[in-house]
Amino acid sequence: xxxxRRQFLASLGGAxxxxxxxxxxxxxxxxxxFGPVPLEREPECIxxxxxxxxxxxxxxxxxxxxxxxxGRTELGQGLKTVITAVVTQGLEIEPEQLTIIQGDTDQCPxxxxxxxxxxxxxxxxxxxxxxxxxxxxxxxxxxxxxxxASDSLEFKSGKIKIKGDDKTFLNYSEISTxxxxxxxxxxxxxxxxxxxxxxxxxxxNGIDIVTGALKYVNDLKIPGxxxxxxxxxxxxxxxxxxxxxxxxxxxxxxGIKAVEGIGGRVVIIGERYSDVTKGLSLVEAEWRTxxxxxxxNIEEELRASSHLQEVKEDEGDVETxxxxxxxxxxxxxxxxxxxHAAIETDTSLAAYDNNxxxxxxxxxxxxxxxxxxxxxxxxxxxxxxxxxxxxxxxxAFGGKIGNTVNSEAAAISxxxxxxxxxxYSRKDQFQLRSHFKAAVVIxxxxxxxxxxxxxxxxxxxxxDLAEGSTFVxxxxxxxxxxxxxxxxxxxxxxxxxxxxxxxxxxxxxVDMMANRIGLDPFEFRRINVQYPAFVNLIDSVAENIEYxxxxxxxxxxxxxxxxxxxxxxxxxxxxxxxVRVDRVTGQIEVKKICAxxxxxxxxxxxxxxxxxxxxxxxxxxxxxxxxxxxxxWGTYTxxxxxxxxxxxxxxxxxxxxxxxxxxQPGGTVRGLGEMPVxxxxxxxxxAICDAIGVRFYSTPITPEDIKKALGTDIENLNF
Amino acid sequence: xxxxxxxxxxxNGNNHQIFADMNEPLLWxxxxxxxxxxxxxxxxxxxxxACSVLIDGDVQRSCRFPVAYAAAGQEIITIEGLGxxxxxxxxxxxxxxxxxxxxxxxxxxMLITATGLLKTNPYPSRDDIILAMNNNxxxxxxxxxxxxxxxxxxKEY
Ligand code: FES
Ligand code: FES
Numbered sequence: 001x002x003x004x005r006r007q008f009l010a011s012l013g014g015a016x017x018x019x020x021x022x023x024x025x026x027x028x029x030x031x032x033x034f035g036p037v038p039l040e041r042e043p044e045c046i047x048x049x050x051x052x053x054x055x056x057x058x059x060x061x062x063x064x065x066x067x068x069x070x071g072r073t074e075l076g077q078g079l080k081t082v083i084t085a086v087v088t089q090g091l092e093i094e095p096e097q098l099t100i101i102q103g104d105t106d107q108c109p110x111x112x113x114x115x116x117x118x119x120x121x122x123x124x125x126x127x128x129x130x131x132x133x134x135x136x137x138x139x140x141x142x143x144x145x146x147x148x149a150s151d152s153l154e155f156k157s158g159k160i161k162i163k164g165d166d167k168t169f170l171n172y173s174e175i176s177t178x179x180x181x182x183x184x185x186x187x188x189x190x191x192x193x194x195x196x197x198x199x200x201x202x203x204x205n206g207i208d209i210v211t212g213a214l215k216y217v218n219d220l221k222i223p224g225x226x227x228x229x230x231x232x233x234x235x236x237x238x239x240x241x242x243x244x245x246x247x248x249x250x251x252x253x254x255g256i257k258a259v260e261g262i263g264g265r266v267v268i269i270g271e272r273y274s275d276v277t278k279g280l281s282l283v284e285a286e287w288r289t290x291x292x293x294x295x296x297n298i299e300e301e302l303r304a305s306s307h308l309q310e311v312k313e314d315e316g317d318v319e320t321x322x323x324x325x326x327x328x329x330x331x332x333x334x335x336x337x338x339x340h341a342a343i344e345t346d347t348s349l350a351a352y353d354n355n356x357x358x359x360x361x362x363x364x365x366x367x368x369x370x371x372x373x374x375x376x377x378x379x380x381x382x383x384x385x386x387x388x389x390x391x392x393x394x395x396a397f398g399g400k401i402g403n404t405v406n407s408e409a410a411a412i413s414x415x416x417x418x419x420x421x422x423x424y425s426r427k428d429q430f431q432l433r434s435h436f437k438a439a440v441v442i443x444x445x446x447x448x449x450x451x452x453x454x455x456x457x458x459x460x461x462x463x464d465l466a467e468g469s470t471f472v473x474x475x476x477x478x479x480x481x482x483x484x485x486x487x488x489x490x491x492x493x494x495x496x497x498x499x500x501x502x503x504x505x506x507x508x509x510v511d512m513m514a515n516r517i518g519l520d521p522f523e524f525r526r527i528n529v530q531y532p533a534f535v536n537l538i539d540s541v542a543e544n545i546e547y548x549x550x551x552x553x554x555x556x557x558x559x560x561x562x563x564x565x566x567x568x569x570x571x572x573x574x575x576x577x578x579v580r581v582d583r584v585t586g587q588i589e590v591k592k593i594c595a596x597x598x599x600x601x602x603x604x605x606x607x608x609x610x611x612x613x614x615x616x617x618x619x620x621x622x623x624x625x626x627x628x629x630x631x632x633w634g635t636y637t638x639x640x641x642x643x644x645x646x647x648x649x650x651x652x653x654x655x656x657x658x659x660x661x662x663x664q665p666g667g668t669v670r671g672l673g674e675m676p677v678x679x680x681x682x683x684x685x686x687a688i689c690d691a692i693g694v695r696f697y698s699t700p701i702t703p704e705d706i707k708k709a710l711g712t713d714i715e716n717l718n719f
Numbered sequence: 720x721x722x723x724x725x726x727x728x729x730x731n732g733n734n735h736q737i738f739a740d741m742n743e744p745l746l747w748x749x750x751x752x753x754x755x756x757x758x759x760x761x762x763x764x765x766x767x768x769a770c771s772v773l774i775d776g777d778v779q780r781s782c783r784f785p786v787a788y789a790a791a792g793q794e795i796i797t798i799e800g801l802g803x804x805x806x807x808x809x810x811x812x813x814x815x816x817x818x819x820x821x822x823x824x825x826x827x828x829m830l831i832t833a834t835g836l837l838k839t840n841p842y843p844s845r846d847d848i849i850l851a852m853n854n855n856x857x858x859x860x861x862x863x864x865x866x867x868x869x870x871x872x873x874k875e876y
């Protein structure tokens with residue numbers, strides 16, 4: 001239903017003072033690639049009466065309450081906390097006066113996908129700019145309306161008052177002219193004040209989280225609701241065809257309402273979730289799959305099927321520069337498939353509402369508007385007939401942008417003519433989804449001159465965009481090519497984008513180059529960085545990790561490594577890791593991580609620090625543990641334990657984080673987000689090499705790999 | 720093939736009469752019949768700890784615990800029984816103070832497990848904490864903050 005401008009304003013509250021915030025489009029996302037998800041913006045819902053640029057709204061209601069509307073959702077990154085910190089301080093109101101409405105497609109404009117880091121940076125900082133402009137607006141309009149000099153006005157708890165006079169005040173809403181006021185802000189511009197950052201605030205959902213009261217999708221229940229679950233097919237859905245279902249054995253389970261093939265999948269619908277799981281273990285199904293010519297090897301598949309997708313960089317003359325180099329080194333690195341593995345599995349609640357004639361879908365999502373269009377396509381109906389209501393997500397990490405659980409729940413609900421809660425099992429989470437952080441094959445060749453300066457580098461990256469290759473080092477002659485694979489699985493953003501794969505290869509390779517020309521890896525980097533600010537960060541981590549000429553420790557099995565990243569606009573990060581390798585068991589212990597970031601102003605330190613530590617721990621998972629078992633046809637990982645997400649025992653005893661916010665000009669917020677994941681990986685890989693003198697070319701680096709490399713693999717000893 | 724039976728569950732100090740399949744996991748009875756949705760489903764296989772509850776003081780995985788085994792007079796404590804908004808437990812307060820969560824989905828299980836630990840060992844070392852908590856997974860990686868939150872309670876009280 002398209003609203004008129006007047007209806008829309010009335011729906012927000014006729015007597016309210018309304019601000020439409022336009023956070024400039026080019027700054028909305030902070031990253032250029034969202035894997036498979038197209039970035040075209042969907043049509044708006046409430047805001048479609050007007051320009052789609054007004055991505056967030058601030059509404060001052062009669063009385064003293066303020067409502068904020070944003071299409072961005074809560075994923076655990078603390079967006080609601082950041083908005084609360086910013087808006088309460090920016091408008092001088094108390095948290096109790098503020099209501100934040102997030103991710104309801106009937107109420108909030110489409111603001112693109114919620115990407116952790118960018119959301120806090122762009123929306124948080126954007127709101128700060130907006131609040132400053134709103135303050136100005138309020139002062140000016142009050143001053144004009146009542147003929148009071150603006151410098152004698154001040155703000156307090158939702159009111160404007162005359163300084164020194166506590167009796168005369170005006171509610172913000174009284175300035176309303178019945179029109180929305182447009183506020184345009186550029187979150188990357190500099191403002192002089194840092195005041196709100198000094199007031200740190202703890203997670204606003206904290207009490208609900210620790211008492212179990214916060215409602216995730218799975219915690220909702222509506223009358224007549226049934227549960228649904230899938231039987232996982234043996235291979236990817238594009239190469240399996242469901243032929244027959246035998247539900248003989250499930251008949252005796254009372255609570256089962258239906259066993260049905262829907263969208264090529266076997267679905268069981270039941271009264272209770274345990275009916276569904278029991279049914280799934282009993283139902284039999286046959287799938288047709290093509291015959292396999294030979295065993296598939298994922299690395300070979302990636303190389304064989306790839307075609308050139310993009311030339312990322314092409315500067316200077318690489319071939320000539322390589323010929324004139326003092327040392328040339330060519331290597332190949334491999335990374336594994338990785339998945340998001342949020343602890344909340346994909347879950348959706350879909351119900352048709354007879355009264356409104358609309359579908360309501362409660363979703364755990366990073367992009368409610370995108371989900372709305374997917375559901376509309378699935379149900380072959382108009383988007384305006386769908387309302388997606390985002391609940392807080394139990395983790396997302398890029399996995400809840402274009403995922404299919406919500407449209408599947410709607411389709412099943414449409415079939416069952418009942419509200420459906422669809423829950424993915426852990427196995428589904430590994431085997432039904434098509435989007436993973438891609439495995440990558442990276443061929444890399446570099447040349448260094450006799451002064452230790454890198455003069456040429458060539459990268460061919462298979463099934464990856466080779467992101468993050470451009471920024472860290474100053475190399476005059478570069479050629480970077482990205483090749484696209486041809487397998488049914490898609491590249492996804494998983495905390496850290498595809499910088500992860502590229503930077504593992506580059507940072508390992510840089511250490512190998514340093515070694516070839518006899519330079520210390522820290523020093524080699526100081527010579528070759530593109531930004532002088534990096535040198536300060538390198539010095540910072542070198543000091544904190546207690547870098548010395550001999551890092552080997554008393555038993556001779558310790559090592560120190562370093563890696564660097566430049567992420568987004570101008571976020572710089574350097575991480576140094578200290579590891580200890582047990583030569584007999586192959587166990588790798590990360591003893592210490594020292595991180596130094598130049599990220600501008602830190603918006604809210606408590607949420608930032610827990611986010612950075614989380615990113616470092618995820619990086620440890622990528623480099624030492626996690627791997628999806630897959631070939632070109634299917635994924636076979638079934639259990640969390642097999643997959644290997646990091647645990648308490650993987651946490652380094654010391655994680656030292658230093659913020660340097662004055663190394664670059666301009667006091668802006670540049671955000672943190674996924675960045676710490678990236679250099680954690682390279683620094684640990686390099687530290688392992690420093691410890692035992694063996695370079696590993698693929699991740700994850702496991703105890704088995706260590707034992708094999710050191711010849712301490714008892715099972716395979718040659719006597 | 721139904722083993723439905725009437726049973727009494729003692730949860731957070733209250734008795735509840737329920738009618739359920741004896742083999743149904745306790746988790747779903749808590750969530751669907753008693754409306755105690757703070758106990759989470761994260762895997763259903765005993766691997767993540769999101770569904771942890773205390774049964775007679777022991778930490779148990781409710782996703783693998785047949786309801787009938789919990790209906791013989793045992794005292795079941797769920798996250799809702801640890802403390803309420805106005806009356807939080809020391810651990811709950813400390814989790815907030817130390818930002819021991821991001822998305823919060825693992826938090827109920829973490830708090831139950833930590834509560835169980837401090838009951839049996841009021842002064843755990845860092846290694847004791849890691850050992851006791853090691854089968855509770857947090858994908859957001861809030862581990863260091865959780866350890867700090869538990870250590871704070873150990874030190875302060
Ligand atoms: S849900 Fe019980 S251990 Fe994961
Ligand atoms: S806080 Fe998100 S899983 Fe632990």
